[in-house]
Amino acid sequence: xxxxxxxxxxxxxxxxxxxxxxxxxxxxxxxxxxxxxxxxxxxxxxxxxxxxxxxxxxxxxxxxxxxxxxxxxxxxxxxxxxxxxxxxxxxxxxxxxxxxxxxxxxxxxxxxxxxxxxxxxxxxxxxxxxxxxxxxxxxxxxxxxxxxxxxxxxxxxxxxxxxxxxxxxxxxxxxxxxxxxxxxxxxxxxxxxxxxxxxxxxxxxxxxxxxxxxxxxxxxxxxxxxxxxxxxxxxxxxxxxxxxxxxxxxxxxxxxxxxxxxxxxxxxxxxxxxxxxxxxxxxxxxxxxxxxxxxxxxxxxxxxxxxxxxxx
Amino acid sequence: xxxxxxxxxxxxxxxxxxxxxxxxxxxxxxxxxxxxxxxxxxxxxxxxxxxxxxxxxxxxxxxxxxxxxxxxxxxxxxxxxxxxxxxxxxxxxxxxxxxxxxxxxxxxxxxxxxxxxxxxxxxxxxxxxxxxxxxxxxxxxxxxxxxxxxxxxxxxxxxxxxxxxxxxxxxxxxxxxxxxxxxxxxxxxxxxxxxxxxxxxxxxxxxxxxxxxxxxxxxxxxxxxxxxxxxxxxxxxxxxxxxxxxxxxxxxxxxxxxxx
Numbered sequence: 353x354x355x356x357x358x359x360x361x362x363x364x365x366x367x368x369x370x371x372x373x374x375x376x377x378x379x380x381x382x383x384x385x386x387x388x389x390x391x392x393x394x395x396x397x398x399x400x401x402x403x404x405x406x407x408x409x410x411x412x413x414x415x416x417x418x419x420x421x422x423x424x425x426x427x428x429x430x431x432x433x434x435x436x437x438x439x440x441x442x443x444x445x446x447x448x449x450x451x452x453x454x455x456x457x458x459x460x461x462x463x464x465x466x467x468x469x470x471x472x473x474x475x476x477x478x479x480x481x482x483x484x485x486x487x488x489x490x491x492x493x494x495x496x497x498x499x500x501x502x503x504x505x506x507x508x509x510x511x512x513x514x515x516x517x518x519x520x521x522x523x524x525x526x527x528x529x530x531x532x533x534x535x536x537x538x539x540x541x542x543x544x545x546x547x548x549x550x551x552x553x554x555x556x557x558x559x560x561x562x563x564x565x566x567x568x569x570x571x572x573x574x575x576x577x578x579x580x581x582x583x584x585x586x587x588x589x590x591x592x593x594x595x596x597x598x599x600x601x602x603x604x605x606x607x608x609x610x611x612x613x614x615x616x617x618x619x620x621x622x623x624x625x626x627x628x629x630x631x632x633x634x635x636x637x638x639x640x641x642x643x644x645x646x647x648x649x650x651x652x653x654x655x656x657x658x659x660x661x662x663x664x
Numbered sequence: 665x666x667x668x669x670x671x672x673x674x675x676x677x678x679x680x681x682x683x684x685x686x687x688x689x690x691x692x693x694x695x696x697x698x699x700x701x702x703x704x705x706x707x708x709x710x711x712x713x714x715x716x717x718x719x720x721x722x723x724x725x726x727x728x729x730x731x732x733x734x735x736x737x738x739x740x741x742x743x744x745x746x747x748x749x750x751x752x753x754x755x756x757x758x759x760x761x762x763x764x765x766x767x768x769x770x771x772x773x774x775x776x777x778x779x780x781x782x783x784x785x786x787x788x789x790x791x792x793x794x795x796x797x798x799x800x801x802x803x804x805x806x807x808x809x810x811x812x813x814x815x816x817x818x819x820x821x822x823x824x825x826x827x828x829x830x831x832x833x834x835x836x837x838x839x840x841x842x843x844x845x846x847x848x849x850x851x852x853x854x855x856x857x858x859x860x861x862x863x864x865x866x867x868x869x870x871x872x873x874x875x876x877x878x879x880x881x882x883x884x885x886x887x888x889x890x891x892x893x894x895x896x897x898x899x900x901x902x903x904x905x906x907x908x909x910x911x912x913x914x915x916x917x918x919x920x921x922x923x924x
Contacts, residue, residue, distance in 0.1 A: 405924055408766055410762075410765050410766060410922065410923065410924065411923065411924040412923065430768045430770060431768070433766060433767055433768050434767070434768040436766075438763075438766040440759070440762070440763065440766070442759070444758065444759040444760065444762060444763035446676070446680060446758065446760065447758070448680050448683055448684065449679060449680060449683065453679055456679075457675065457676040457679050458763070458767070460667075460672045460675050460676070461672055461673065461676075461764055461767035461768065461769050462767055462768060463666050463667060463669075463672060463768070509767075
């Protein structure tokens with residue numbers, strides 16, 4: 353039974369995960385409400401996956417409190433896992449088994465009777481649009497199909513909470529859209545989704561609320577729109593100048609808009625109104641090679657908060 | 665009605681086996697048959713004609729002497745290999761154990777499923793060999809049924825400690841070495857092909873210390889109804905201890921590796 357809607361489905365207080373001297377998660381607070389779709393954003397090494405593993409009850413927290421379904425994650429892992437579905441970052445399907453057998457075998461881990469597993473497998477394969485591949489082995493399937501099998505498999509126990517670790521990493525745009533559509537439907541059915549991603553468009557598509565993590569800490573929290581509003585002016589003016597001349601042109605446009613950023617290939621001007629900013633650029637006699645006015649995106653927020661240096 | 669967790673984990677192994685059983689049966693059935701015919705008949709003719717075999721082989725023909733030993737050696741080889749790549753791969757390559765750990769199954773139950781499967785795999789192999797033995801009047805006896813149990817136990821005594829080792833590994837470099845320097849020497853020197861009294865004096869205690877010899881003795885004595893109480897208890901205790909200690913250690917490694 354779900355706790356009453358006011359009780360959070362996941363509640364973390366001062367959650368810490370250390371591996372030896374390394375602090376992967378440095379004391380975070382999270383609340384996920386039933387039916388919500390919640391995202392962890394962050395560069396590689398931000399602590400997203402460590403957090404997900406703690407929520408998945410396969411990694412005990414070093415300190416702090418973690419309650420899921422109102423149960424203590426350290427003591428009731430088995431029970432909690434029984435009501436949860438997990439889609440791991442890399443597909444962990446049994447390549448030697450058929451699509452359908454993968455689902456049935458997995459359902460048995462939850463002690464669901466075999467006949468019932470079979471019935472649900474059929475339903476789920478229909479849901480992920482793979483009915484015609486039910487008897488195919490996993491190996492010849494495309495990346496997007498395998499991902500959909502993973503999702504179907506994670507739903508075999510009819511979970512209240514679905515954890516997805518980078519659900520669409522490595523998929524082509526078509527496959528991503530199919531997947532998003534399926535996840536959206538699950539959300540509509542009331543399944544609580546918790547996902548990690550480093551795709552901003554994915555976060556905007558799927559998440560009601562998200563936290564941006566960096567270096568094991570939460571650096572921002574809110575709905576995608578809130579975050580954009582809070583951390584970035586409404587529009588972005590992108591100016592391109594001939595290669596290698598960015599610096600001198602940056603000088604020309606200095607002071608326009610709220611904030612500026614000179615990238616190797618272009619200058620970004622964050623402003624409430626991109627057109628107005630552009631007029632001022634022209635008024636100063638600066639002539640870019642090309643110009644683009646666009647709305648601020650979550651990506652701008654993300655890069656502002658977590659920096660542009662490459663994390664490997 | 666709920667099924668014990670380790671059995672539900674075992675089902676996954678079994679489902680997978682169903683898709684590859686034909687090649688597997690080749691290994692556990694045809695190979696011993698070839699040994700039996702090749703060695704049993706060929707070498708057997710030499711040995712039996714030497715006139716010394718009665719004393720050395722306790723009144724058995726060489727064919728009779730050799731055949732039950734193959735129950736134990738086959739179990740050993742099948743179980744040992746089942747405890748190497750499949751165990752390491754479950755952690756490292758296919759992440760099978762990790763995906764089980766995301767369900768209500770605990771690491772102990774996952775390890776239990778592996779152990780049950782290794783017992784099953786040994787048993788299938790031993791039954792295959794026993795079927796071959798039942799084809800020949802010289803080796804056909806009710807004792808074969810008991811020998812199936814002993815052979816399976818021999819497999820367990822190998823599978824368990826090797827699983828404990830594999831579950832701590834990060835690569836498969838050591839596995840060919842185990843096959844080359846443990847399994848193959850035991851196969852040759854463990855008392856299946858000749859009585860270990862034929863070995864040089866210094867090698868005999870080594871052979872006795874290895875689990876295979878105990879398994880071979882149990883199987884052979886079971887088939888010819890020559891089991892004596894205390895030696896049998898000793899052999900069984902040795903094999904059971906290896907299996908239990910091995911799997912306890914393996915389960916510990918499963919816990920360590922699946923609880924990040």
